Amino acid sequence: MPHHNVEPAAGVRGSAALVYLADQADDAEIDSAHQKLTQAIVSHALRIAITEGKLGEELGDAVVRAQDRLCVVFRRGNEYGARGPQGMNLIDIPAGASPVDFAEDRS
Known part of the structure; x- marks a missing residue:
């Protein structure tokens, strides 16, 4: 199981x-x-998702979430950088949900 150090x-x-x-970490x-x-x-x-019996879209959601x-942080000189999620990630909306479908139930 991967280590998770942020709760x-x-x-x-x-x-x-x-x-x-x-x-000292370089880009590669x-x-x-x-x-x-x-x-x-x-x-x-x-x-975990497969063990819990999830299928289809739920598996895709598990991958996206x-x-x-994960966020990998590094430092160059006096500035920090990071490789990880880009932008704002909404974890309460399924990954397969359409961002333009206003009729979709998201409750």
Whole structure:
């Protein structure tokens, strides 16, 4: 099971993994670490979802949510950078939900 070291203060978002690489990590090392960790977290999330009997769209949701729960941080000089989720990730809306379908029930 992948290590999750960040827990939400409130809510049910679930654990996340925050990984600090080092000051000396180059772009190739950062990308490689992010890809390997993403693969491990997604594989783990899929195993859990399958064990729970989820199918189809629910499996896709598990993958998207797992990817949103990883952030790799590094430092160059005096500035920090990160590889992880881009933009604002809404974890309460299924990944397969249409952003333009106003009739869709999202309760």
